[in-house]
Amino acid sequence: MSETTAKELREQLMMKPRKGAGDISADDRSAAYAFCEDYKRFLDFCRTEREAVTYVRTLAQEHGFTPYDPSKQYSPGDRVFIVNREKAIGLAVIGKRGTDDGVRLSIAHIDSPRIDLKPNPLYEDNHLALFKTHYYGGIKKYQWTAIPLSLHGRVVRLDGTAVDIRIGDDEADECFLITDLLPHLDREQATKTMSKAFTGEDLNILVGSLPYDDSDEKDLVALNVMKLLSDRYGISESDFLSAELNFCPAGKTRDIGFDRSMLGGYGHDDRSCAYPSVKAILDTTLPEYTCITYLTDKEETGSDGNTGMQSDFLRYFIYDLAKNDGNEGYHVLSKSKCLSADVNAAFDPTFSSAYEPKNASFLNEGVVISKYTGHGGKYDTSDASAEFMGEIRSMLEKNNVKWQIGELGKVDIGGGGTIAKYVANMNVDVVDLGVPVLCMHAPFEVISKTDIYMAYKAFYGLFN
Numbered sequence: 001m002s003e004t005t006a007k008e009l010r011e012q013l014m015m016k017p018r019k020g021a022g023d024i025s026a027d028d029r030s031a032a033y034a035f036c037e038d039y040k041r042f043l044d045f046c047r048t049e050r051e052a053v054t055y056v057r058t059l060a061q062e063h064g065f066t067p068y069d070p071s072k073q074y075s076p077g078d079r080v081f082i083v084n085r086e087k088a089i090g091l092a093v094i095g096k097r098g099t100d101d102g103v104r105l106s107i108a109h110i111d112s113p114r115i116d117l118k119p120n121p122l123y124e125d126n127h128l129a130l131f132k133t134h135y136y137g138g139i140k141k142y143q144w145t146a147i148p149l150s151l152h153g154r155v156v157r158l159d160g161t162a163v164d165i166r167i168g169d170d171e172a173d174e175c176f177l178i179t180d181l182l183p184h185l186d187r188e189q190a191t192k193t194m195s196k197a198f199t200g201e202d203l204n205i206l207v208g209s210l211p212y213d214d215s216d217e218k219d220l221v222a223l224n225v226m227k228l229l230s231d232r233y234g235i236s237e238s239d240f241l242s243a244e245l246n247f248c249p250a251g252k253t254r255d256i257g258f259d260r261s262m263l264g265g266y267g268h269d270d271r272s273c274a275y276p277s278v279k280a281i282l283d284t285t286l287p288e289y290t291c292i293t294y295l296t297d298k299e300e301t302g303s304d305g306n307t308g309m310q311s312d313f314l315r316y317f318i319y320d321l322a323k324n325d326g327n328e329g330y331h332v333l334s335k336s337k338c339l340s341a342d343v344n345a346a347f348d349p350t351f352s353s354a355y356e357p358k359n360a361s362f363l364n365e366g367v368v369i370s371k372y373t374g375h376g377g378k379y380d381t382s383d384a385s386a387e388f389m390g391e392i393r394s395m396l397e398k399n400n401v402k403w404q405i406g407e408l409g410k411v412d413i414g415g416g417g418t419i420a421k422y423v424a425n426m427n428v429d430v431v432d433l434g435v436p437v438l439c440m441h442a443p444f445e446v447i448s449k450t451d452i453y454m455a456y457k458a459f460y461g462l463f464n
C-alpha cells in the first residue's frame with residue numbers, strides 16, 4: 001500500500017480542472033465589470049488605428065504624459081508619449097533604473113480587419129452609386145455583407161489640407177452596406193466554395209440612389225454623391241487619390257448573454273489588449289524599470305510599412321531613451337522583456353473539430369499565453385524560451401492573474417502570427433499574452449469581461 005492516495009497525489013502533481021468563471025473572486029468580477037464600461041467607450045470610439053491614437057493621446061495627456069523630446073533629460077517617474085504618423089503611439093514611464101537593465105514592453109495592435117476604399121472608388125451602375133473596395137486583413141467576406149457599415153478616415157486635398165470623416169456610428173447618421181444576393185436566386189452562388197462565392201470585387205458598397213437632376217447627363221447618381229461630399233467635406237473625386245477611407249461595422253459594443261458576462265463588439269482583436277495595456281501604463285507611477293506601452297499599426301496585414309511593427313520607429317525611441325541614460329541602445333534591447341499583447345482564438349463548442357481541447361484557450365479561463373503561433377512545423381513565429389515562460393508564469397501567479405495556455409487550433413489546420421517575432425528579432429525576450437476571442441475577425445467579436453480585466457492585471461504586473 002502506498003502512503004499517498006491517488007486523490008492526494010493528483011492534487012500534488014496534476015493540473016487543476018478548468019472551472020470557467022466559477023473561481024473568479026467577487027472582487028475581481030466587480031472590478032472587471034467596471035473596467036469594461038470604460039473599455040466599451042474606448043472600443044466604440046476607436047474603429048481605426050487613427051481614432052485609437054487620438055483617443056489614447058488624449059487619455060495620456062490627461063494622465064500627465066507629455067510629448068517626448070529627445071533633446072531633454074528625463075528622470076525616474078517622468079511620463080512621455082510618442083506618435084508615429086497618427087497611426088501608432090507609445091507611452092513610457094521612466095523607471096528608477098532607467099534603461100540600465102532593459103525596458104519592460106507591452107505591445108498591442110490597433111488596426112483591425114475592415115473594408116478599405118480603392119483609390120478610384122466611385123461608380124454608378126443602373127442608377128445606384130457604389131464604391132469599389134479592397135478589404136484589409138483576413139476576413140470571411142460573407143460576414144461583411146448586408147450589415148450596417150460606418151465610414152472612417154482622412155482625405156488630403158490637393159492643397160495639402162486634410163479633412164477627417166466619421167459617419168455612421170451615431171444612430172442618427174446615415175450608414176452603408178455591401179449588398180448580397182437573396183436566397184431565392186442564389187442557386188448558382190450556393191454551389192460555390194466560400195472563397196469563390198464572395199470575391200474581393202463583389203464587396204461593393206451602396207452609397208446613393210438619387211440623381212443630381214433630371215437632365216440627360218450620365219451618372220447623375222454618382223454625381224449627386226460627389227456633390228454631397230463636396231458640400232460637406234470640400235472634396236472632389238480626385239481627392240480620393242490621397243485618402244485613407246475605411247468601412248467598419250457600425251453599432252456599439254454590447255453585453256452578451258442573459259448574465260451579461262461577455263462583450264460583443266467590433267475590433268476586440270486587438271483593442272481588448274490595447275486598452276488594458278494603456279490602462280496599465282496610465283496606472284504606473286514609479287516603476288523599477290522603464291515601462292513602455294506601444295500600440296502598433298498594420299499587424300493584420302503582416303506588420304509591414306513605417307507604422308507597422310517591422311518599422312524601426314520603436315527601436316529608435318528605445319535608442320533615444322538609452323542615450324538619455326548613457327547606454328547603448330542595443331544593450332538595452334538585449335536586456336528588455338516584452339508581452340506581445342494579442343488575442344488568441346477561444347474554443348468554440350460549435351466548431352470543436354478545429355481545436356485541440358487540451359491546448360486550446362477558453363472563454364473565462366483568464367488571459368491566454370501563446371508560447372508560439374505560426375503554422376505547420378512552427379514556421380513564422382517566435383517560440384518563447386522555457387526560461388522566459390517560467391519568468392512570466394511566476395509573475396502572473398504573484399499578481400493573482402488568472403491565466404491559461406493556448407495554441408491557435410489543431411496543428412495542421414491553419415495558423416496565424418503576431419508581432420512577437422518582430423520583437424524577438426530585436427533580441428528582446430517576448431511571449432504573446434492576450435484575451436481569448438470568439439468569432440475572431442468577424443464584424444462582431446466576443447470576449448469575456450473577466451478575461452480582459454485579467455489582461456490588465458497581467459500588464460500591470462509586468463510593469464510593477
Ligand code: MN
Nearest residue numbers: 269270342343
Ligand atoms: Mn491580433
Ligand code: MN
Nearest residue numbers: 269270300441
Ligand atoms: Mn487579427
